Amino acid sequence: MCLGIPGQIVAITDETRQMAMAEVSGVRREVNVACVAEGALEGLVGQWALIHVGFAMSLIDEDEAEKTLIALRDLGEAQEALEQMAAGDAALAGE
Amino acid sequence: MKFASEFRDPKAAKVLLAEIAKVADQIGATKEKPVHIMEVCGGHTHSIFRYGLDKLVHEGIEFIHGPGCPVCVLPRARVDECIEIAERLGVIFTTFGDAMRVPGTKKSLLQAKADGADIRMVYSPLDALELARRNPEREVVFFGLGFETTTPSTALAIQQAAREGLGNFSVFCNHITVPEPIKALLDDPHMCLDGFIGPGHVSMVIGIHPYDFIAQDYGKPIAVAGFEPLDLLQSVLMVLRQIAEGRAEVENQYARVVPEHGNSVSLAAIDDVYETRPSFEWRGLGEIDKSGLRIRAQYEAYDAEEKFGIGYAAGRREVEEAEGCACGQVMTGRMKPVECPQFGRGCTPEMPLGALMVSSEGACAAYWQYGGARAVEPAE
Ligand code: SF4
Numbered sequence: 001m002c003l004g005i006p007g008q009i010v011a012i013t014d015e016t017r018q019m020a021m022a023e024v025s026g027v028r029r030e031v032n033v034a035c036v037a038e039g040a041l042e043g044l045v046g047q048w049a050l051i052h053v054g055f056a057m058s059l060i061d062e063d064e065a066e067k068t069l070i071a072l073r074d075l076g077e078a079q080e081a082l083e084q085m086a087a088g089d090a091a092l093a094g095e
Numbered sequence: 096m097k098f099a100s101e102f103r104d105p106k107a108a109k110v111l112l113a114e115i116a117k118v119a120d121q122i123g124a125t126k127e128k129p130v131h132i133m134e135v136c137g138g139h140t141h142s143i144f145r146y147g148l149d150k151l152v153h154e155g156i157e158f159i160h161g162p163g164c165p166v167c168v169l170p171r172a173r174v175d176e177c178i179e180i181a182e183r184l185g186v187i188f189t190t191f192g193d194a195m196r197v198p199g200t201k202k203s204l205l206q207a208k209a210d211g212a213d214i215r216m217v218y219s220p221l222d223a224l225e226l227a228r229r230n231p232e233r234e235v236v237f238f239g240l241g242f243e244t245t246t247p248s249t250a251l252a253i254q255q256a257a258r259e260g261l262g263n264f265s266v267f268c269n270h271i272t273v274p275e276p277i278k279a280l281l282d283d284p285h286m287c288l289d290g291f292i293g294p295g296h297v298s299m300v301i302g303i304h305p306y307d308f309i310a311q312d313y314g315k316p317i318a319v320a321g322f323e324p325l326d327l328l329q330s331v332l333m334v335l336r337q338i339a340e341g342r343a344e345v346e347n348q349y350a351r352v353v354p355e356h357g358n359s360v361s362l363a364a365i366d367d368v369y370e371t372r373p374s375f376e377w378r379g380l381g382e383i384d385k386s387g388l389r390i391r392a393q394y395e396a397y398d399a400e401e402k403f404g405i406g407y408a409a410g411r412r413e414v415e416e417a418e419g420c421a422c423g424q425v426m427t428g429r430m431k432p433v434e435c436p437q438f439g440r441g442c443t444p445e446m447p448l449g450a451l452m453v454s455s456e457g458a459c460a461a462y463w464q465y466g467g468a469r470a471v472e473p474a475e
Contacts, residue, residue, distance in 0.1 A: 003138050003322060004244075004296060017255065032221060034251055035360045050299070050352065053191070054219025055248045057361070058299050058352055070103065071323040074145070080455065084192055088218030091189065092225055 004050030006065035124155025136294030137164030137456025144461040159428030166454035174199030189223040190238040220252035227264035247361035250368035267399040275386035290334035293319035302357030379423025422449040
C-alpha cells in the first residue's frame with residue numbers, strides 16, 4: 001500500500017478533473033495527475049510517474065522507472081499493485 | 096549463490112558491504128555492542144528481509160523494525176468501528192485490500208463481508224468516489240488509512256467530492272503521520288536508537304525537513320532512503336559515516352524521487368482538508384499526541400465519524416489488545432518477532448492474532464515469509 005509503482009502517462013482523459021490514462025506494467029488505468037501537473041496537462045503525455053493508489057505522485061525518468069519496476073517485481077509488490085487495480089475494477093462492477 | 100543471483104548489481108553491493116564493515120569497525124560496533132538503526136517504513140522492513148540484508152551487513156549493526164506500517168498500527172477499536180459502519184443499512188464500505196484481514200475484537204473486515212456486509216476492496220479513493228456517483232441511493236464510505244504518502248490522495252478525493260457536491264460520500268479518516276511516533280520513541284527512556292533510515296515515499300510528499308528535529312533536538316543521524324537493496328545499504332553507510340564523524344544530519348539518499356521540500360500540490364491538499372487531532376491511538380503504542388489527522392469542519396459533510404456519530408466524534412472506547420500479543424514490543428524494537436510467545440503458535444498468517452502478521456509490510460509476516468516459519472518448527 002505504501003509503495004508506488006511506475007506508470008507511463010499515455011493520454012489525458014479529463015482536463016477539468018485532472019485525469020489521465022496511465023500504462024502500468026502493461027495494464028491501463030485512469031489516474032489523477034494533479035500532484036505532477038505543471039502547466040498544460042498535454043505535456044505529461046509520454047512521461048513516467050510513480051503511481052500510488054491511483055495518483056501520479058512524482059515524475060521519474062525512464063531508467064528509474066525500469067529499475068523500480070524490477071525491484072517491485074522481486075518484492076512481489078508489482079503483482080500486488082496489479083491485483084489491487086483488478087480488485088478496484090471488480091468493486092466498481094459491483095462485486 | 097544466493098548473493099549473486101538476488102542482487103542486480105552484486106559488485107556494488109559488495110563494495111557497499113565492505114565499506115559498511117570498515118566504518119562499523121572504526122566506531123567499535125560489535126555483535127555484543129551493536130549500533131541500532133531503526134528503519135521506520137514497513138516497505139523497508141520487507142526489503143531487508145527479502146534480501147537478507149540483516150544477515151549480510153557487519154554483525155555490529157542491528158536493524159530495529161519501526162512502527163511504519165499503517166495497517167499494523169491500526170487499533171482494534173478502529174477496526175470494530177469500520178465494521179460497525181459497514182454493517183449499517185445502505186452502506187457500501189470501501190477499503191484498501193491490506194486492511195481486510197486485520198483482526199478486530201470479534202472479527203475482521205473480511206469476516207464481516209462474509210457475514211453479508213457490502214465491503215469492497217478498491218485500488219484508489221477515486222474508485223470509492225466513482226461508486227458514490229454510480230450508486231446515489233447508497234452511502235459510500237472510504238476507509239482512509241495510511242501515512243503521508245497516502246494522505247494527499249484522500250484529501251484530493253474529498254476536494255473532488257466537494258466540487259461535485261456528492262452527498263453520499265464520506266471518509267472514515269485514520270490517516271497518521273510519521274514524525275510524531277519517532278519523537279515518542281526517542282522520548283522513551285528504554286529505547287536505544289543510534290540512527291534512522293527514513294521512509295522515502297513519505298518524504299516524496301513532505302520533503303526531508305520534518306525530520307530536522309531528529310538531528311537537531313536528539314542528535315541522531317537519519318538518511319531518507321529508497322527501498323531497493325542498494326538504496327538501503329547506501330543509507331546504512333550514510334548513517335554510520337555520520338556517527339563516525341560525530342555528525343547528526345538529515346541526509347537524502349533518495350534525491351532522485353524525493354524533493355527537499357516535498358510536493359507542493361499534495362501538501363496544499365493535506366493542509367486544506369485535514370487538521371491535527373490532539374491525540375490518536377496506535378495499536379501496541381497507545382495514544383500519541385498530534386499523531387493523527389481529522390477532517391476539518393469545512394469538509395464535515397465528508398467526515399464519516401461525524402456522519403455516523405462514531406469514533407472520536409462519539410467519545411473513545413477502551414479495547415484491550417488480544418491476550419499474549421506482543422505487537423507493541425515488536426514495533427518498538429524491544430522484541431524480535433520470533434521472541435513473541437504467540438509467533439507460529441497462536442499467531443500465523445492463516446490465523447493472525449496481531450496485525451504485524453497480516454500486513455505484507457508487517458515485521459512478523461516478513462519474518463514468517465523469509466525463514467521465520469522454519470525457526471519455530473523444531474519447537475512444535
Ligand atoms: S507474532 Fe502475532 S501477536 Fe506476536 S507480535 Fe507478531 S503479530 Fe503480534
